[in-house]
Every structure is written in C-alpha cells, then in structure tokens.
C-alpha cells in the first residue's frame with residue numbers, strides 16, 4: 293500500500309519511527325514533512341497536503357501526526373473525500389475502518405509511545421471496510437459534502453474507484469455562472485460551452501502518460517516531455533454533447549469522434565436510443581463521453597452501456613452540470629467510471645430538470661426554444 297505521511301514538529305519523532313515501520317511492513321510512503329522537530333510549523337499546511345494526496349487518489353491512505361492528533365484530524369476532514377479518524381487507541385482505529393472506511397489516521401505524537409502507535413497503524417492499515425448497512429450512512433455524509441457546493445478538485449463517491457471530480461478552476465466557475473443565466477444568448481452560450489469543455493480537458497487529460505524526447509533549443513540540447521502515442525476518443529451524446537466537441541478537439545486534435553444519439557422520453561424520463569457510431573478501434577482508446585447535463589443519469593448510463601457493448605473499456609464521463617441523483621445512478625451501474633463535472637447542483641425538480649441547472653442544454657445550444 294502507498295501511504296502519505298506527514299507531521300508537524302510535535303509529531304516529527306513519531307513520524308520518523310512510523311516511516312521505518314511502514315518500510316518494515318513492505319509499504320511505500322511519500323513524506324510530506326516536517327523535516328525537523330526544531331522548527332515550529334503549522335499543522336494545517338501538512339494536513340491539507342496529505343489530504344489532497346489521499347482525496348485525489350495519488351495514495352491509498354494518509355497518516356498525520358501532531359501533538360495530540362486533534363488539529364491534524366480537524367484540518368484533514370475539511371477536504372472532501374477525506375475521512376480522517378483521531379485514532380489514539382486500538383478500538384477507535386479498528387472501528388473507524390470497519391464502519392467508517394476512514395482513509396486518514398491522525399495520531400498524537402505527544403500521547404503515544406512507538407509500540408502502541410505501531411500497533412494502531414497495523415490494525416488500521418489491515419482492517420477492511422465492512423460495507424453493508426454502513427454504506428447508506430456514509431452516503432449521507434457524502435451527500436452533505438455535495439450539497440455544500442464548496443468542494444475542492446475531487447472527491448470519492450463510491451468504494452469502487454470511480455471518482456467524482458469537480459473542476460473548480462475559477463475560469464470554469466465564472467463561465468458556468470454565465471451559461472446558467474437565462475438571458476445569455478444562444479451564440480454566447482455555444483461559445484462558452486466549448487470554452488468550458490476545453491478548460492475541463494486540462495483536468496480530464498491530467499493522467500495522460502508522458503515520455504522523454506530529445507529537443508535542440510537555439511541554446512543547447514535538452515530532454516523534454518512528449519505525450520505517449522495514446523489513443524483517445526471523444527463521444528458526444530447527441531444533441532447537447534456536440535456543443536463540447538470542438539472545445540476539446542482544439543487541445544487534442546488527433547482524438548477520434550464517436551457519436552451516441554439518445555433523447556429523454558418526456559413522460560418516463562428514460563433514454564431512447566437512436567444512433568451509435570464509434571471508431572472501429574474503440575477498445576484501444578481512452579474514451580471521454582461528453583454531455584453537458586447529468587440529470588437522472590439515465591442517458592449517461594445508456595451511453596456508457598452502448599460504448600461498453602462495442603468494446604470500450606477505459607471510459608470517463610464529462611458533464612458541465614450534474615445532479616447528485618445522476619452521479620449516484622452512474623456509479624451504481626458503472627462504479628469504476630470517473631465523472632468530471634464543472635458543477636454539482638442541488639437536486640432534480642419534478643420534471644427531471646437540474647436545480648438550479650441551466651434549463652434544457654440542447655435547446656439553449658441550438659436555439660430550438
């Protein structure tokens with residue numbers, strides 16, 4: 293297991309001890325400081341760095357140590373997707389895994405001797421999450437995070453790896469507010485949807501692999517980085533997904549484009565399929581399914597089903613605005629899928645429209661109402 297570990301000055305000595313212990317256990321770790329017990333540092337800075345690493349899945353777990361563990365646990369729990377326990381005893385550490393699926397352990401460097409601390413760490417690392425009746429309780433906590441609307445870049449929404457990633461860059465958030473406005477013209481709406489999709493592409497392509505490349509500058513030879521010859525496909529869901537394609541192709545001009553045609557039956561709100569044409573080699577490609585709106589999730593689940601049936605394997609969903617109901621439905625059917633959104637709204641209304649949302653994305657893009 294790869295663990296992020298960090299402390300302030302008061303937790304430094306125990307951190308050094310626990311890093312040796314992690315090594316003995318055959319774990320790997322990233323050390324986020326402190327690097328001395330002689331220099332006083334602010335524990336939130338370390339807590340947030342470790343929390344970010346855990347929430348963005350760069351590591352599987354985090355361990356934080358300050359004098360009592362209290363400050364670290366409070367600070368880490370401010371990060372969506374982080375569930376930190378103040379685990380200064382064996383029972384709490386164990387139960388926090390069984391019932392709460394905690395992913396960060398906070399310890400008191402001035403409270404615990406190394407022997408007990410090592411026992412706690414072992415128990416916490418080795419105890420699995422029990423699931424079952426606890427899922428619905430954890431879902432309630434996660435729903436609360438969603439409704440706050442103040443999450444950082446990413447948060448985990450299910451226990452099967454699929455993440456909800458909120459692209460909260462200020463430019464994205466600014467432009468989303470403009471497309472929500474009912475007075476925004478069709479022309480401006482169209483341009484902004486492309487721009488937001490392009491900005492979101494920075495986040496959706498963050499994990500693309502790079503390889504070294506020799507470059508000769510006017511000054512000297514150097515080694516730069518270039519994208520590995522990775523194959524990408526974007527698959528807009530007709531109609532409204534079309535509005536996002538150009539914005540992404542501006543950044544990734546070599547991506548192939550597939551199309552899935554679906555519309556929502558106005559009575560049942562269930563998707564009706566009318567078209568599907570994907571690149572022949574779709575099974576080899578990283579696929580981004582595009583649709584500005586994730587409402588009930590019916591269309592997204594149907595689109596993912598279609599792409600999977602044609603052999604698609606590595607699939608992500610990119611939406612501008614999502615409702616919690618849609619996120620849950622997608623992750624219930626396709627728990628491994630990462631969902632990128634520019635906004636996670638409050639709820640659906642009785643007609644299945646996202647509140648506050650932006651209305652009917654297809655109509656606003658194409659001026660059909």
Ligand SMILES: O=P(O)(O)OC[C@H]1O[C@H](OP(=O)(O)OP(=O)(O)O)[C@H](O)[C@@H]1O
Nearest residue numbers: 531532555556586587588589590591654
């Ligand atoms: O999550 P859901 O409840 O399925 O709703 C979302 C779907 O609704 C909209 O399409 P719509 O059916 O209005 O078709 P259109 O794009 O052709 O207007 C939107 O573009 C999504 O595809």
Ligand SMILES: O=c1cc[nH]c(=O)[nH]1
Nearest residue numbers: 587645646651652653
């Ligand atoms: O709010 C919504 C819901 C579904 N489709 C839309 O275009 N908007």
